[in-house]
Amino acid sequence: DRAYPDPSAIEAAVKVLLSAERPVIVAGGGAITANASSELTRLAERVGAAVSITWNGKGAISEDHELFIGAVGQTGTTCGNKITASADVVVSVGCRFTDWSASSYAKGVSFSIPPGKLIHIDLDPREIGKTYPTEVGIVSDAKVALEAILALISEGDAKKALGKREQFLADVQKAKADWIAQVSPRENSRETPFTSQRPLVALRKVLDRNGIVVVGSGNTQGSVKQSFPVYEPRTHLTSGSYSPMGWAVPAALGAKLACPDRQVVAIVGDGDFMMSLPEMGTAAMNGINVVFLVLNNSGYMSIRGGQRKFMGRHIASEFNHHSGNGQPYSADITASARAFGLEAWKVEKDEDLESSLKAALECGGPALVEVIVSRDAAGPFATGWWDFPSPAYYEKEQAAYAQMRAREQHL
Known part of the structure; x- marks a missing residue:
C-alpha cells in the first residue's frame, strides 16, 4: 500500500511551485525507491x-535529459551546486539532506534555504523540516505525491510557467557548459597512468544503456557520480550513506543474480577491492558473470586527500615499498583474478582500454579489468563543502575552514 498525501498540502505545493522563477527538483534515493522517475521527469518538463x-538519487532522471544539471553536494558538479543554490523554489523528492549532499549546510554552496522555499516530499514525517525550514511539507509516497501535483497543473498553468523560464534555462545551459569545460580534460586525457575519469568514459561507450554499475566507496564513488552518466533508475547502485569499502563487489554479484540478462559492472578502487577479493571465487564457482573494473592507484587516495588537506600530512594511506626505492606497491590483481578462474586484463595503455572492457563484457563469464590510475588525478572535483574539522595546529587551512564554518546553518 502507498501513503497518500494531504490534498491541501498538494494544493499549497502547486501554488508555490507555479510562483517560482528558478525551480529545481532535487531527486534523492526515495524517488527511485518509490518508482517515481517518470512522474519526476514529467513534472520537470511541465x-x-x-x-x-x-x-x-542518481538514475532518477536520465542524465542526457536537457533539464538534468548533475549532482549536489561536496562532490557534486559545479552546475548542480550553482543552479540548485540559486533556486527560489526547491522540490525535494525523497532527499534527506545529508551533510554530503547539502555541503554541510553551508548556505549558498548547494542550497539557499531560506530565502529559497522548500517543498519537501518524504514518506518519513521525521525528515520533513529536519534540516531546512519547509514551506510545504508532504508526507507521502513520492510517486503518488508527484501524480497529485501533476494533476493540479493545467496546460495553461504550465504554459505560463514555461514562459518565465528563458533566463533560468539559459543559466542552466551556461552552467552545464562550464562544468563540461572543467571536467573534460580529465575525462578525455590520454596520459598514463590514467585519470580516474578516463576509464569511466571508456566503460560508458561499451556498456549497454541499461547496464548496471555497482560502485564502491571513496574517490571512485565521487568520480562515477560526476563522470559516468546513467539513464535509467536502478542502473547505478552505491552505498551513498555509510559508503563502506568492501560493499560493491558482493553487491554486484547480487545485482547480477537479480538481473541475469543485464550487464553488471562493479567499479572499485584497489583498496576497496582487496576487502572482498575472495568473492572472485564465489563468482567463478557459481558462474556469476560480473565484470570487476578495478582502478588501481596503490592506496586509499580519498583518505590520503583528507589527511593532506586537513592535517598537512598523510599516514598509512599509500601502499609503498618501505625499503629500497620506496616505489608504489601493489599486489598483482590481474594474476589473482586469473588464479581464481576469471578472465582478466591489466590495462596500462590508452589504446587497450575500450577493447579490454568490451572483451570482458563479452567473454561469457566473470571477468576483471585492472586499470592503473594516477594518484595525482585520483578522484572527483570537490565542488562543494564538507565540514571535516581541521586541527588548530595546522594553520594553513584555518582561515578557509573558519570562513566556511561561518556559513553553516546548523551549528
Missing part, C-alpha cells in the same frame, strides 16, 4: 524545472 540528484 514547469521547466531543473533536476539535480544526490548520490542515491
Whole structure:
C-alpha cells in the first residue's frame, strides 16, 4: 500500500511551485525507491524545472535529459551546486539532506534555504523540516505525491510557467557548459597512468544503456557520480550513506543474480577491492558473470586527500615499498583474478582500454579489468563543502575552514 498525501498540502505545493522563477527538483534515493522517475521527469518538463540528484538519487532522471544539471553536494558538479543554490523554489523528492549532499549546510554552496522555499516530499514525517525550514511539507509516497501535483497543473498553468523560464534555462545551459569545460580534460586525457575519469568514459561507450554499475566507496564513488552518466533508475547502485569499502563487489554479484540478462559492472578502487577479493571465487564457482573494473592507484587516495588537506600530512594511506626505492606497491590483481578462474586484463595503455572492457563484457563469464590510475588525478572535483574539522595546529587551512564554518546553518 502507498501513503497518500494531504490534498491541501498538494494544493499549497502547486501554488508555490507555479510562483517560482528558478525551480529545481532535487531527486534523492526515495524517488527511485518509490518508482517515481517518470512522474519526476514529467513534472520537470511541465514547469521547466531543473533536476539535480544526490548520490542515491542518481538514475532518477536520465542524465542526457536537457533539464538534468548533475549532482549536489561536496562532490557534486559545479552546475548542480550553482543552479540548485540559486533556486527560489526547491522540490525535494525523497532527499534527506545529508551533510554530503547539502555541503554541510553551508548556505549558498548547494542550497539557499531560506530565502529559497522548500517543498519537501518524504514518506518519513521525521525528515520533513529536519534540516531546512519547509514551506510545504508532504508526507507521502513520492510517486503518488508527484501524480497529485501533476494533476493540479493545467496546460495553461504550465504554459505560463514555461514562459518565465528563458533566463533560468539559459543559466542552466551556461552552467552545464562550464562544468563540461572543467571536467573534460580529465575525462578525455590520454596520459598514463590514467585519470580516474578516463576509464569511466571508456566503460560508458561499451556498456549497454541499461547496464548496471555497482560502485564502491571513496574517490571512485565521487568520480562515477560526476563522470559516468546513467539513464535509467536502478542502473547505478552505491552505498551513498555509510559508503563502506568492501560493499560493491558482493553487491554486484547480487545485482547480477537479480538481473541475469543485464550487464553488471562493479567499479572499485584497489583498496576497496582487496576487502572482498575472495568473492572472485564465489563468482567463478557459481558462474556469476560480473565484470570487476578495478582502478588501481596503490592506496586509499580519498583518505590520503583528507589527511593532506586537513592535517598537512598523510599516514598509512599509500601502499609503498618501505625499503629500497620506496616505489608504489601493489599486489598483482590481474594474476589473482586469473588464479581464481576469471578472465582478466591489466590495462596500462590508452589504446587497450575500450577493447579490454568490451572483451570482458563479452567473454561469457566473470571477468576483471585492472586499470592503473594516477594518484595525482585520483578522484572527483570537490565542488562543494564538507565540514571535516581541521586541527588548530595546522594553520594553513584555518582561515578557509573558519570562513566556511561561518556559513553553516546548523551549528
